[in-house]
Amino acid sequence: MAIKKSLGKFGSRFAFEFFLETMHDSIIQGLKKYLNTIKAEDIPTMVRDGSFPDLAHLDLSAVGDNIEHIEKISLVRLVEFIAEARPDLATAIMSLGDAGAEYVVKLRRHILGSLKRTEFKPDENVVLGHCDKCDKKWPDKKDEAESVTRCPFWGAGEDEPEKPPEEE
Secondary structure, three states: OHHHHHHHHHHHHHHHHHHHHHHHHHHHHHHHHHHOOOOHHHHHHHHHHOOOOOHHHOOOHHHOOOHHHHHOOOHHHHHHHHHHHOHHHHHHHHOOOHHHHHHHHHHHHHHHHHHHOOOOOOOOOEEEEEOOOOOOEEEEEHHHHOOOOOOOOOOOOOOOOOOOOOOO
16 A cells, blocks of 8 residues: 555656646746846845735636645745846846745745636647546647546556545
C-alpha cells in the first residue's frame, strides 16, 4: 500500500511539474503584465507599506481552473518566476533582506487569495484533460491532448487499478 501511495504522490508531482513546464511561458507573461507598472525604486516603499501591484493586471488565464497547481508553487519558484519576468524587481526585493523575503510571502498569499476568487478560461492552445475516476483536471496542449492515455495523477489507463488511491 505504501508503494501505491508513493506512486500516486510521484504522479501528482510529475503532473505538477508537467503543468509548470507547459504553462511556463504563460505564467511568465502573466507576471510581466502584472508587474509592468512597477519600478524597482517603488519596491522599498511597497515593502514598507505592505502594498501590492494592482491585481487588475494579473492575467493567468492559461491556468484554467487548475488553481491547485498554482498553490504548489513554492516561494523559491515564485522568486525565480519574478526574476525571469522582471529581474530588476527581484534584485530590489532581495536587496531588502528579511523584509523582502517577508514581502514575497505576503505577495504569494495575496495572489493566491485573489486567484481562488477568480474563474479562468483556458488559453486557446490549451485544453483541459480530465480523469473520470479521480475527477482531477490538468492542462494539455491541444495538439498533444489526444495522445494522453493515462491520468498523470494516479496512472489510470491501460492495465491499471479500477479506482484512484485514497487521498491522505
